[in-house]
Amino acid sequence: MNTQNDGILLKSGTNELEVILFRIGDGSFAINVLKVREIVTPLPITKIPNSHHYVEGVIYLRGEVIPVVNVANVINVRQSEQPEQDKFIIAELNDVKIAFRVHEVNRIYRISWEQIEKPNELSAGKQPYATGIIKLENMMSILLDMEKVVVEINPELGGSVDSIKTLGRRERSSKKIVAAEDSAVLRALLKDTLSEAGYDNVTFFQNGREAWEYLETIAAEDSGPNDRVHLLLTDIEMPQMDGHHLTYRVKQHAQLKDIPVVIFSSIITEDLYHKGENVGASAQVSKPKLVNLVREIDKYIL
Numbered sequence: 001m002n003t004q005n006d007g008i009l010l011k012s013g014t015n016e017l018e019v020i021l022f023r024i025g026d027g028s029f030a031i032n033v034l035k036v037r038e039i040v041t042p043l044p045i046t047k048i049p050n051s052h053h054y055v056e057g058v059i060y061l062r063g064e065v066i067p068v069v070n071v072a073n074v075i076n077v078r079q080s081e082q083p084e085q086d087k088f089i090i091a092e093l094n095d096v097k098i099a100f101r102v103h104e105v106n107r108i109y110r111i112s113w114e115q116i117e118k119p120n121e122l123s124a125g126k127q128p129y130a131t132g133i134i135k136l137e138n139m140m141s142i143l144l145d146m147e148k149v150v151v152e153i154n155p156e157l158g159g160s161v162d163s164i165k166t167l168g169r170r171e172r173s174s175k176k177i178v179a180a181e182d183s184a185v186l187r188a189l190l191k192d193t194l195s196e197a198g199y200d201n202v203t204f205f206q207n208g209r210e211a212w213e214y215l216e217t218i219a220a221e222d223s224g225p226n227d228r229v230h231l232l233l234t235d236i237e238m239p240q241m242d243g244h245h246l247t248y249r250v251k252q253h254a255q256l257k258d259i260p261v262v263i264f265s266s267i268i269t270e271d272l273y274h275k276g277e278n279v280g281a282s283a284q285v286s287k288p289k290l291v292n293l294v295r296e297i298d299k300y301i302l
Contacts, residue, residue: 013248013279015113015241019134021141022089023104025077028141030109030134031100032237034267035091035146039105042086052153059088059099066090067153068099074149075129093150094157094266094287100146109136116143116239118182118206131182132239147266147287148185159189159288164196167294172198175301179204179233180211180246181264186235186287190264197294208234208241212249219255229259230301233293236265244279251280260300264293 018033045057045068056068068088072079080086080103088099116132132143151158177194179202181187187204194202205211211234218225232250234243243263250256260282268276268286276284283296 013244015245018110021106022102024072030141030143037090040088066097066099070101113242118239159290161192161196163291169198173200175230177202177231178229180208181235182207182238193290207238208246232261247281248279262296
């Protein structure tokens with residue numbers, strides 16, 4: 001199954017996504033199609049000494065050496081009884097290709113981000129890698145935070161605030177930024193990063209809908225948004241409203257359309273860059289390139 005040839009890519013800004021459902025043990029889980037390059041049957045694995053316990057080893061596929069992450073180890077469930085029938089989901093995150101071993105791949109669903117609820121503290125504590133709960137007609141499925149898994153395996157892929165020191169501090173404190181990011185870990189990283197650069201006036205929201213409601217409120221006020229928001233920074237994958245739809249709404253709004261929008265996401269690849277362009281994004285930066293992110297922000301508001 002090669003997802004690139006299935007004709008499933010959506011128009012930009014519709015607040016929809018395609019997810020691939022897969023099974024681990026008795027549980028149903030999901031991954032965004034935009035992260036998936038292909039799905040293959042298990043290949044011979046070469047063990048790597050002293051590797052992270054999530055990593056089984058590496059495979060050689062189409063001229064590339066790709067690490068294999070056993071998702072059953074990640075979410076702490078029993079291994080497959082018939083490992084030869086497992087599937088490898090070949091994904092690309094933060095410009096890195098990874099094979100995720102799962103027990104079974106089911107089907108692709110087209111859903112709205114409004115069908116995805118952010119896990120509450122109780123459910124998130126039980127499954128810390130759950131980034132959303134997908135509500136389907138006859139079942140629920142857990143959208144897994146694959147980026148979190150990757151960063152736990154290799155923290156360097158999460159970016160480093162120290163890298164911002166190479167830019168030097170400039171007078172940025174007067175600039176007001178609105179940021180939409182559903183991951184608490186990444187919100188903290190962005191806050192530290194932007195603060196290190198001198199951007200101390202950042203208002204964070206947990207998803208695109210919350211950010212949109214805030215921007216709408218500002219637009220309705222007499223003073224308008226000009227002195228209240230100088231730039232919008234947004235992730236793409238967020239429950240309730242994604243970053244592409246948020247960008248589209250901003251650019252279609254008479255009072256908000258001149259606000260620069262920078263998209264910061266792990267799924268910005270060469271193939272998908274056009275989606276951000278289609279909704280009017282001013283710039284798109286792939287996680288975790290923090291130095292590039294600050295440079296792009298500087299370009300539009302300094």
